[in-house]
Amino acid sequence: MASGVKPRVKVPKTAAAGEAITIKTLISHNMESGQRKDKEGNKIPRSIINRFTAEFNGESVIDVTLEPAISTNPYFQFDATVPEAGEFKFTWYDDDGSVYDESKKVAIG
Amino acid sequence: MKFRAMTAIAAVMLAPTFALAEADDDTMVLNEETEMVTKTAAPAHVADALDQVMSGWHFRSDETQAMQLDDFDNPGMVFVEAGLETWDTVEGSEDKSCSSCHNDMDSMAGVRATYPKWNEAAGEVRTLQMQVNDCRTSRMGAEAWKYDSGTAINMEAALSSVSRGLPVNVAIDGPAQSTWEMGKELYYTRTGQLDLSCATCHEDSYGMMIRADHLSQGQTNGFPVYRLKNAKLNGAHSRFKGCVRDTRAETYNPGSKEFVALELYVASRGNGLSVEGPSVRN
Numbered sequence: 355m356a357s358g359v360k361p362r363v364k365v366p367k368t369a370a371a372g373e374a375i376t377i378k379t380l381i382s383h384n385m386e387s388g389q390r391k392d393k394e395g396n397k398i399p400r401s402i403i404n405r406f407t408a409e410f411n412g413e414s415v416i417d418v419t420l421e422p423a424i425s426t427n428p429y430f431q432f433d434a435t436v437p438e439a440g441e442f443k444f445t446w447y448d449d450d451g452s453v454y455d456e457s458k459k460v461a462i463g
Numbered sequence: 464m465k466f467r468a469m470t471a472i473a474a475v476m477l478a479p480t481f482a483l484a485e486a487d488d489d490t491m492v493l494n495e496e497t498e499m500v501t502k503t504a505a506p507a508h509v510a511d512a513l514d515q516v517m518s519g520w521h522f523r524s525d526e527t528q529a530m531q532l533d534d535f536d537n538p539g540m541v542f543v544e545a546g547l548e549t550w551d552t553v554e555g556s557e558d559k560s561c562s563s564c565h566n567d568m569d570s571m572a573g574v575r576a577t578y579p580k581w582n583e584a585a586g587e588v589r590t591l592q593m594q595v596n597d598c599r600t601s602r603m604g605a606e607a608w609k610y611d612s613g614t615a616i617n618m619e620a621a622l623s624s625v626s627r628g629l630p631v632n633v634a635i636d637g638p639a640q641s642t643w644e645m646g647k648e649l650y651y652t653r654t655g656q657l658d659l660s661c662a663t664c665h666e667d668s669y670g671m672m673i674r675a676d677h678l679s680q681g682q683t684n685g686f687p688v689y690r691l692k693n694a695k696l697n698g699a700h701s702r703f704k705g706c707v708r709d710t711r712a713e714t715y716n717p718g719s720k721e722f723v724a725l726e727l728y729v730a731s732r733g734n735g736l737s738v739e740g741p742s743v744r745n
Contacts, residue, residue: 358545364535382541426694427541 359383363444365458369436377408380429381446381454387422403428405447411440436460485670486521486679491737494534497628499737506734508635512666518736519679519744522670527691531743539620539689539741542696546621549614555605561618564602568625575619575626576738579727581639588642590723591619592698610718611698620687620696623740631684631738633730646728649721655712661729676745681706682733683726685742696741699726 364378381403388400402422408415415434434442439462446454491499501518509516520528534540550568553560565571578591589597592615596607608615635643653660664673665681672678687696700717703725707714715721 360544362535378535380535380541382544427538429538 359448359452359454361444361446361454361456363442363456363458365442365460367459368461368463371462372435372437374433374435375460376431376433377442378429378431379406379408379444380427381406382427383446383448385422385424385426385428389422401449403446403448405445406430407445408432408434409443409445410434410436411438415442436462438462486517489521489525489528491518491520491528491532491739493532493627499628499739500630501736501739503735506731509732512662513680513732516682516733516736517669517680518733518739518742519682519685520739520742522677522679523744527743527745531739537689537741537743538694539687539696539743540624542617542687542689543621543624543741546617546619549618550621555599555603557602557604559603561598561603564598568621571622572625573629575623575740576629576631577633579633579639579642579723579730581634581637581642583638586638588639588723588727590700590718590726591622592718593723595619595622610716611701613695616687616696616698619698620741623687623738626738627740628737630735631730631733633727633734635727635731639727642724643727643731645721646724646726649725650728653710654707655710657710659710661706661725680732681729682736683729684733684736685739685744687740688742688744690744692745699729 359382361381362379366375369375383403384401385403386398386401388397390398392398400422402420402424404420406416406418406420406428416430416432418430420428439460441457441459443457444455448454491501493499499518501520502515505513505516520531530536530538547568550561553563562568575591578594579588580594581587582589582594585597592608592610595615595618599605600607608618633639650661653663661681664678669678669680683699686699686702688702689695690697698717700722703722704714704717
């Protein structure tokens with residue numbers, strides 16, 4: 355089980371209807387690739403975030419597959435169009451089965 | 464002939480690239496609110512060597528610079544958060560955490576700006592990490608952290624983060640003076656097979672390229688530094704060690720009295736610059 359995993363997101367609190375807003379997300383995670391060896395020469399098992407999704411009012415905005423070559427603390431920044439007031443839901447899926455999520459409301463105004 | 468003509472063209476084309484290597488004139492505004500001092504008149508004790516002292520931020524690319532302007536984009540802030548958690552963690556035989564005595568981290572604003580600092584009771588100049596370790600061993604009954612180790616650096620970064628925007632202001636007179644003199648001596652002493660001193664690169668040649676890297680003045684106001692090359696926070700002493708190693712010399716160890724003296728001296732060269740730690744560099 356990866357330790358110290360903590361998701362963070364930055365979403366503007368308000369947007370104009372139909373406006374494309376910039377969303378930034380970061381999750382602190384070791385992203386152990388499975389290629390490295392410890393001091394005794396044993397392989398350190400792979401432990402990464404393997405999928406990241408964002409949804410807006412239940413509709414998929416982005417769905418990403420992450421591979422072992424992605425560095426520590428994966429950071430995603432993307433634009434999303436906000437047609438109406440609602441809630442973004444962000445979900446990260448860990449190799450160990452843990453699921454981390456975070457949601458942010460966006461108002462129109 | 465043809466070859467020579469091409470070299471001449473190449474030389475002409477190279478000229479503007481050298482001009483670009485100068486420190487830029489950008490202004491740093493942190494989180495769209497805190498205006499930072501990244502260039503200022505050199506303090507009196509370095510005025511004969513430099514006209515102006517500049518943060519290493521000016522020597523980095525626009526992309527790297529931008530990462531530091533927003534706390535969400537600054538990867539060093541992840542480590543600051545880890546440091547803040549440790550701040551509230553009870554450890555040791557006395558059943559205390561840092562916050563048991565010091566309250567909020569915000570109450571430590573300004574502390575980072577004055578370190579390394581003379582400690583009267585101990586009769587020595589102490590870096591922030593030494594002071595933290597003294598608290599841990601004598602007040603918390605906890606184990607001292609290894610110098611520049613992950614936890615120690617995270618704590619230093621958390622302490623530094625609340626001082627951002629405040630001017631570096633280390634004292635170099637009074638009881639600290641002899642340590643400062645020792646640091647100055649080290650700064651100007653050439654070491655290693657390459658026979659380089661700190662001053663060779665960071666005083667005589669800042670603004671120039673050393674292979675693909677842009678030489679800064681080697682200021683410490685941004686420490687601890689998040690380096691893109693190793694994706695973690697780096698302490699000033701570890702950086703010193705890397706620099707001395709690059710001159711192909713045997714290095715001093717992080718936490719040694721030589722590096723404490725050097726840290727005081729280098730910090731004093733940046734008196735007046737805003738504390739930036741955790742900053743983002745190459």
